[in-house]
Amino acid sequence: MNTTAFAQRHIGPREEDQNRMLQTIGVDSLDQLIYETIPDDIRLKKELNLDEAMSEQEYLTHIHELSKRNKTYKTYIGLGYHPTILPAVIQRNILENPGWYTAYTPYQAEIAQGRLEALLNFQTMVTDLTGMELANASLLDESTAAAEAMGLLFAVRPREQKKANTNKFFVSENILPQTLSLLQTRATPIGIELVVGSESEFNFSSDFFGALLQYPGKDGQITDIKSFIAQANNNGIKVAVAADILSLIKLEAPGKFGADVVVGTTQRFGIPMGYGGPHAAFFATKEAYKRDIPGRIIGVTKDMNGNRALRMALQTREQHIKRDKATSNICTAQVLLAVMAGMYAVYHGPKGLTQIANRVHNIAGSVANALEKIGYTQTNTAYFDTLKIKADAAAIKSAAEAAEVNFYYPDAETVTISINETTTLKDANQIVSIFASVANKETVLIETISETNMVMESLQRTSAFLTLDIFNSHHSETELMRYIKKLERKDLSLNHSMIALGSCTMKLNAAAEMLPLSSPNWSTIHPFVPADQAEGYLTVLKELEDQLTEITGFAATSLQPNSGAQGEFAGLMVIKAYHESRNDHHRNICLIPSSAHGTNPASAVMAGMKVVVTKANEQGNIDVDDLREKAELHKDNLSCLMVTYPSTHGVYESAIKEITQIIHDNGGQVYMDGANMNAQVGLTNPGNIGADVCHLNLHKTFAIPHGGGGPGVGPICVAKQLAPFLPSNPIIKTGGSQAITAISGAPFGSSLVCLISYGYIKMLGAKGLTDATKIAILNANYIKERLQGSFDTLYSGERGRAAHEMIVDCRAFKAHGIEVVDIAKRLMDYGFHAPTVSFPVAGTLMIEPTESESKAEIDRFCDAMIAIKKEIDAVSKDDSNNILKNAPHTLDMLTANEWLMPYTREQAAFPLEYVRDNKFWPSVRRVDDAYGDRNLVCTCAPIEEYMEA
Structure with missing residues (x-):
């Protein structure tokens, strides 16, 4: 036995156990079992071309050396991502604790009461701060949540608007750029027309069914959303607000003004930036829309004895019931991150959060005052944390980066500075000194942080929040540690016993894969820093893309989709773009076997496709004759087939190559759902069976932990003809030469947890x-x-x-x-x-x-x-x-x-x-x-x- 080989630690049965198991099965060797299981015509003929496997110690040294290539500058970029302080008690007892990160989605409520309570805390925190009646248990990121809000408002249009085909959606020009890109991706396939413009010039026309505002805006300006919402409501236009959760401590809750949906990210509540994530988004709305809310909701019920109990309510696995009629394809959340953000609120309570928000606001005001004394103009008339300065952006950028500081430069004459929880008095003075040096003036020293209030009176918060005992009881580390442990004891996770979930692949999440996540060199990087500050990340992400491309037998990979469902949607949008590039705009038929995952039809509808279901035969396999008949019937409009392999029934269908050939013969592309990739790696692959694109669940096959229902990562791997269409980002260039618009907010999706899969592949190697x-x-x-x-x-x-x-x-x-x-x-x-x-x-x-x-x-x-x-x-x-x-x-x-x-x-x-x-x-x-x-x-x-x- 090689004690340094990671495979020895990852793989459960010892060699002598394997031999006994093979005897029970009735085969002479493992190779014989594989021969009897996988059709010979799809078997790979050579080993994967990957680096030699590293030992755990070699890998930890390697990843540490790579981390030094990331530059941890002081960052004030903002745009939805901010440096935070993660309380050590939450880092140690949740983020680094397998009792929390190895749990599965709480479908079995009786053994998940701990994380269900933590999520109920999260939902309560969100409803309190947003002023809404109902919140879900988190979404993927702010941009995705905003797109889901648009979709919900479109779905709940009154009958007269649906009859008149009212399809215009107004988006404030002050929206985050990555959110606008994602809205563009989502709007067109379902027939929504986006209109981007100034809130003050919007005419509230009856052509519009909804609107989206950013609160505060991307450049920090707080606009009068109260008046806008009132006017919109009077004109039958529903309003979604993308809100900064920390600002809602000082700004009145949008729900109090009549907003229909409030979305955002809880990243500011102690979650590291991690070069883009993962972060728990929030989605809050009115109870009237409870049947249309995307994702999961945790609800209160009772058990057989009449005692209070918690469970997932309403939407549980709705895709598997509603299929192409589902309101959303999202079947997951960011549970681990939502639990952490909720605990941040429990730990600090309303008084602590108020102190943090006031400090951020006061530092911003103090910096603004000092800059104005030097001669700069700060143009935001009302703001929370972000200053908009008129200055020579190139000159400031040069001086700032020399001082290891990042600002944001929206144009040549503008610099924005977003103050955050980690900003100190010393940091504030450094910011001022950078601007002073460029102006060739003596700096103005801020000696104390003075109180300020740059929020207009009509928008100042007056409503109470977090008044329940849970948010006012656990403010010492001892108390919070015990509360976290109390909840952990109620949950059955992988650290207790096997979780043998079909389709969900609950494998070991090795400690060596997880350790780098806590390193500041990885966790504190903003997703929009210049490339030379993220060389460690870019090296890892490029190599992970190459590893996944090799494993799948394809030509290129995008890591951007931050869940399996988003990977499905991304793959279909890439197929759609490919057809359109060939003037085949009419190709919109998606064939889906009856046994497919429920997210498949939901994703197809989101991509603007029409679903045609194909039959299964008595053995549970795809009925090839029925598939051929439908492919030929729809050959002029066939876009693609969505197929899971091995099938959802747990079988390697021997006709798979014939199936993919039928689709290609009739002008379509083949999308392979990668949920069962754990049965392919190294033995066969999607490229080999004739697929054109697949998504991978890194939280299944490639060891990212399920975290009680998230984070997930769902990258897509594509054949050569689809590579040009891989998704981009409006701030950091990613994707192909004819890239589709964004699939998630960050350029590389949930980059931080991609380290886990990178380590998994590095330490296992091809064999x-x-x-x-x-x-x-x-x-x-x-x-x-x-x-x-x-x-x-x-x-x-x-x-x-x-x-x-x-x-x-x-x-x-x-x-x-x-x-x-x-x-x-x-x-x-x-x-x-x-x-x-x-x-x-x-x-x-x-x-x-x-x-x-x-x-x-x-x-x-x-x-x-x-x-x-x-x-x-x-x-x-x-x-x-x-x-x-x-x-x-x-x-x-x-x-x-x-x-x-x-x-x-x-x-x-x-x-x-x-x-x-x-x-x-x-x-x-x-x-x-x-x-x-x-x-x-x-x-x-x-x-x-x-x-x-």
Whole structure:
């Protein structure tokens, strides 16, 4: 055993375990299993061309040396990104804690009450500061959230506006440039006409259904949004406001003025810039639009005992239900970052936040006064933190960069300076001295920060915020540390046991991959700094692009999409641009197999395409004859096929090359959903099977942790003909020669967490990556064999093998009155998170063990499943008071004086011997989903108020 080889640490089963597993499966070698699993005509003929694998120590030295090539200047660029102070108690106990970063999306609420509470805090913080009735549990970034706001307002137009095809959307010229670019990407495909202009000159015409304002504007000017919103409301125009969350401490909440949607980013609440992210955006709106809100909402409900419990409300997996009728393709959030931002508010409370906001504002005022004394003109008549100075931009830039300072230069005669939480009195004086040196004048010394108020009286905040106990109780480190730990104990994460989720690939997030995220050389870089200040980042990101291009067998990669759903949309928009470049504007038909992920049809509609569904055959594979018939029927207008490989049913379809050829023969392109890439790396690839573009879930195949539901990264890799159309950014040039407009706010999306995937590939190397894929397939087939006799596998390949995941059929258990959800809840008593429930087939479990799990852990999981099958066999349909229907069993139940169940406490809590050694207690009994939807409460209201409602 090579103790320095990272693959030894990442891959779970030891060699002797692998041999025993192969015996159970009934094959002589791993190579034989792979031969029987993957069609020979799609197998790669040579090893991936990647650098030699590094040991963990070599990698940490390497990444540290690269980090020195980033320059950590004092940065006052603003534009939605600001230096912050991340409290160490939050960094250590959340960001660096696998109990938080390895958790899965809280679909199983009973074992996710901790992060659900943290997200409820986040939602409460957002509704309080924005003055809105409802907030979701975060979105991807501010620009994406603004685009989603536009989409929501378009969707909720009154009948008369829809009838008149009212499609104009006004955007203030003071919007952030990256947001405008993303709005342009999103508007055209769904038939929205953007009109950019001055708020003061807008005529409130009936041609407009909505408007978007920036508050304060990109250059710092605060405009009279109160009057604008009032006039818009009078004219039937709905208004979205993109607001700076820290400014809302001093500025009145837009909701108080009648705004319909308020969006923004919580990055200023202690989240590092990370060269663009990840950051938790926020999205708040009126309760009237609750059915149209994108993303996820955390709601309050009750459990079987009537006790307060939390869960995801309303939108849970709505894409899988509504498909092409979904309001948004976003199926994720930025949970880890939202948890951190919410904890920042809990830690500082309303008084602390007010102090921070006042200090930022006062420093800005003090700098403005000093600059005016030197002779500069500050042109913003009202501002929070950003000054707009008339000056020779080139001269200031030269002097500033010599002093290791970054300002923003919107034109040759303007410099903007955005003051932030980290700015000190010393920093303020340095700013003034730079301007003084350019003016050849003696500097003006700011001796103390004087109080100022540059917000017009009509917009000054008068409404209270964060009045609940939770935001007024945990202001010492001891208190916050214990509160964070209390919540962590309620959540089952990968640091407790295997999470065998089909389609979600919950693999090891190695500590060596995670460590660099805490380094200031990586975390403190603004996404719009000059390229020579981000050489470390640009080196890593370029190499990661090249690595992913090699792994997928394509020609180019864009890292910009900051979730899998955004990757889908980006891939389709690139296909659309390609067709349009060939004057094939009419190609708008997207073929999607019935088994596809629900985000696929939602993404296609967002890209302006018409969805045509193709059938599956009895084996769960694509019906090739039906596909051919529909491709030929629509050949004049065929844009693309969206296909998942291996299929969503966990099978390597042998006809895949024939399928891609049919699409190409009929003028279309093939988009491959990369959700199951963990079953391809090193053995086959999308380019090899004939695809033209794929997105990758770096939070699945390439080890970025799920973080309780985000961050995700969804880069796209493309064939040669699509490379020119990869997305750009309006401030930092990225993408191809005919680039589409932005997909996310930052040039390279969530750059900071891309370090994780870079490290994963660097440390595994070509052989390690290929071995990881082989072991993922081994682990899945081992589970398949072990469960045989207890559970039937619904689909398998032509030689009877599963891919890296399988679907087990639980529909027959209805004869015993047992539903698949009962099995999911009972698994909690055994210490496991359920596999994926009822997707892609209702009444089934989709199981994916990943390569990281040891044989011992897989055996524990199989033992639990087999034991549950015996419990099912023992119950009768007429008796609902049984061990499965009552699951999960809480500590309160087990320690109550009275026990009236027809089984023992030991059977309920300790069904197998291994459970005693590492018992996980669900903190609530089974939650009542329907009650929570009927009585929607999405903030931290006391239970008494909730029950009265």
